[in-house]
Amino acid sequence: MKASRALSEFFPHSYRARLLALVLCCPLLPMLVLVGWLCTRNGIPPERLLFGVTVGLGATLVGTIVSLLLIYKLLDPLRRAAIALDDYYSQQKLPTLPESGDDEIGRLIRGIDRCLRGIDAGRRELERHALEDALTGAMNRRGSEQQLAHSIAMAEGGESFVLFVLDLDNLKPINDAHGHDAGDRVLVSLVDSARARCLGEHDWIGRWGGDEFLIGLRDELGQAKGRIRAWLTALAQPQDGVPAVQVSAGCAHYRPGQSAVELFREADKAMYQAKFSGGHSLVCHSQIRSPSGLDAVYAEATGQQ
Incomplete structure (x- = not known):
């Protein structure tokens, strides 16, 4: 959730932009740094060049792993929404879903929350009518x-x-x-x-x-x-x-x-x-x-x- 909030500062209205930024920046940034470093060096010995390429590839691998972990964190609201739907279906338990901003996921989460609460209110009203005597208000x-x-x-x-x-x-x-x-x-x-x-x-x-x-x-x-x-x-x-x-x-x-x-x-x-x-x-x-x-x-x- 911290990663999602941090990225929302730069992309407040687009969840897709956050994902694209992670996929592009985390793996490619180390390679771009390596290319820039190579461009500023002339006559580099082969062993140092090999070392630089190895470091660049390692950094790229680390960046890829970090991007995957951050994407996993960004998908946490969707996982929590799925769990909430399962819990309500099996236990009629209303969830407390996270506020996720104004992007697509935030609107989706709030929509799910409103729908669940509307369904729950309707279910309770139907149960009340099914179990209540219409004239006296006592149970039927x-x-x-x-x-x-x-x-x-x-x-x-x-x-x-x-x-x-x-x-x-x-x-x-x-x-x-x-x-x-x-x-x-x-x-x-x-x-x-x-x-x-x-x-x-x-x-x-x-x-x-x-x-x-x-x-x-x-x-x-x-x-x-x-x-x-x-x-x-x-x-x-x-x-x-x-x-x-x-x-x-x-x-x-x-x-x-x-x-x-x-x-x-x-x-x-x-x-x-x-x-x-x-x-x-x-x-x-x-x-x-x-x-x-x-x-x-x-x-x-x-x-x-």
Whole structure:
């Protein structure tokens, strides 16, 4: 990079001129010096002439080697750009590319950097739309599945994780009484309220479908239940033109070795226990005392045999 900066002082706008200068000057300069020296000498003894030619050829060889090394250095920005492209392709890792002046290589490097950053921004936006629920801004079902798998992987490393399945008890009455726009506002308000009152930095909420949501809390069971209960109590109070919301919630605490499907089914069944018991309550899987008919209701609702 030092060689490139030094040559850029003489050829600031042309990378080709830098290469030509190296190729011409480094090998030819020693020969030109030798020719000039010979032209100023008359009657040189053969042994001194041989010595001068040998020195000239050696200097030319050294100059050629130096020119090749400098060309190698001049090509360093291209190598770094190639590595950056490979890294982004394999790891989606944005590079820090060198500033290389205003010549052809400098413009190429800056163009590559702009293109990579534009591609990365577009990729992130597509991922966001692919994983985000368009109405509420919560994760959609696919995003929820990914977050659940990630949370379980973290829990395998020793973190505590509690999954909540929530179903709105009174969304249909709200839609019937106030219109579907009011129902949409309720769903949006629920997500906003969860983020403001309930979710921590590493927690998440996803819309599983319709008026059913998942919440994942990286917390101990007792503290997680307390956070959800306080939040559900706040939801039950009408505010800012949003009707009061009643929610049936079920939770399950992750146990080592559980799969995402098993954990979800435990939390989902606990939510059905809450609904079966009259709704507007929170039940954890460990608290289930199945009343007669709950298993059949759950099996019918989920399509299980």
